[in-house]
Amino acid sequence: MSTPPLRLVLVDDHEMVLHGLGAMLGHFAEEVVIVGTATTAGAALALVASDAPDIVLCDVRLGKESGLDLCRQITTQHPGVRVVLLTVYDDEHYLFQALRVGASGYILKRVDASELVGHLRRVAEGETVIDPALAGRVALSAARLNAGEFWAGAHLGLTQRESEVLELLVSGHSNKAVAARLVVSEDTVKTHIRGLYRKLGVSERSGAIAVALREGLFR
Structure with a gap:
């Protein structure tokens, strides 16, 4: 049996980004399907409650709202839904905070479509995915933290x-x-x-x- 496509909710405070993601992921309709988009945390929570997606893909910042706060709310209220942060912020401090509030992934927006779909599939299988561009810095930060250097x-x-x-x-x-x-x-x-x-x-x-x-x- 073929694997059904992952059901996604996209959250970003810029409509242009949402349209771009929709167009990009539209080429992978057999693997992912977008069940809804939102520009605010409240709208995103309503979509998650009504449409039960597999994964919510959202930015760290949503205008005056926080994608990290949204992640915490989703993972608390809907533990079966995974959240992946898709952002321009290549900052390990944001990454650590994202993991702390329950994110299953932290991906930079420069990712291409096929890589993103691969990351989402891994998340759906239970992995926690960190953008390769951050992985080395995270390892170094962890080593420093263990050594008491932070x-x-x-x-x-x-x-x-x-x-x-x-x-x-x-x-x-x-x-x-x-x-x-x-x-x-x-x-x-x-x-x-x-x-x-x-x-x-x-x-x-x-x-x-x-x-x-x-x-x-x-x-």
């Missing part, structure tokens, strides 16, 4: 400065005090805080502190 929270996608800010928040410092300790402006501190909130999937200081404590980032 800062606390690097595996969560935090930059070194964001880690420093988070450690001071955990210690009870105000934004003003953090700025004084790091010799930067309060606006800069607020920017770092917004970044670490997004990467940790929280919206307030107490949530960030809770994640830091749960992960044992600072001892």
